[in-house]
Amino acid sequence: MKKLKLFETESTSSRRSFLRNAGAMAFAAPALSWLSQPAFAENSLQGGKPLGIALVGLGYYSTHQLAPALQKTKFCKLTGAVTGTPAKAAEWEKKFNLPKKNIYDYKTYDRIADNPDIDVVYVVLPNAMHAEYTIRALEAGKHVICEKPMAVSVKECQQMIDAAKKANKQLAIGYRLHSTPQHQEVMRFAREKTFGAIKVVETSDGFRIGDPSQWRLKKSLAGGGSMMDIGIYALNASRYVTGEEPVSVFAQEFKTDPVKFKEVDETILWQLKFPSGAVATSTSTYAAGVERLYATCENGWYEMGPCYGYGPIKFRTSKGEVNLPQLTHQAAQMDDFAQSVMSNKPSIVPGEEGLKDLKVIEAIYKSIETGKVVTIS
Ligand code: NAD
16 A cells, blocks of 8 residues: 655635535434434433544545534544644644544554544545555554545455454445435335336436646546546445446546546546346536436336435435435434444445445446456456
8 A cells, every 4th residue: 555645735626515515505404314223212322422533634524524514413423633734633622622632643643542532533535545544543443434435446445344354343435325315215216126127227426626736636646536536426326226236337538628637537427237137327527517316117217416415315206206304414424333333233334335336446447448348247
């Protein structure tokens, strides 16, 4: 694993998600994740003590989504932070009433091992740093949530899974949509074949990326372009909408700005074939806004859009509108993980789920490189 140079910068890149969802956030209701798990209606585990979470990398997502969401969780508490910027350390200490001893920089990171206030390390760094910081946290004896994409290669994903096994700690990926009732409902449609066999799936995710100097456009930090960042939502959705693993892929890449996207992909279109005969066609793009999930089946269809941002999610089927609670995704996701840890049950989004997406992403890049259909084994 390559060690990357660390520094703290305010990236403007992901303000897009904030802007894309700013209006929507006002409607988000508190997490209810636990409806399906009545045993956890109250936090009776750990004597009612919430799990202590330390956020690693205090950029956009930690600051504007995870830290506020943590205030809405039932089973988690923000107890620590890791940052390379002393000013941010001081700000977070004050804002969240964090003891000085619970704030680390990247040099002191491994000392988290000695801190009983921190049960879970949440890695929110540029993609190429996920593997290293996840493995170090596992070696420090902590459970880990790692943001998507899990890592920048299947090899790294496997190393992370192995490290979690060795440490006997849980590793989950930040696939927040798996904790929303809407996406859980399409997973149920896949399991129960509510609309009959699933035939054709269309999923797309995109936004128009700004600042050309951001890490998302640097291969060494991002691992890839829009595909790694947001195409992964469309890909992950096609896997849970069908409930199957794809057997082959054909992909094409398009660039409208070869200078800005010199190192990484701007737009990729790909087609997946699934064992049942279902097919999916998907788009990932940094050129325009798109958020869509559509499935047509033997006896009807369903669609969501917008569906990958922070909500509200719009959902309808051939039978009409579907109105399910609009949750704060990250609060629901972290509470789901806390319950897995507290009850020693597997996470609903374990490392293996992240690896499966990386496997397809590697096949997508190979198909672009070779111009051929690539078999996914
Ligand atoms: P960001 O650029 O806003 O924050 C990244 C943080 O890492 C910053 O605090 C930065 O200072 C720090 N950092 C440390 N070393 C760095 C280096 N060498 N180069 C650049 N930054 C460095 O990014 P973000 O939008 O917060 O994204 C962080 C991770 O979270 C990414 O993996 C991204 O895919 C993921 N993310 C997930 C969601 C979601 O909805 N699940 C949304 C946004 C971002």
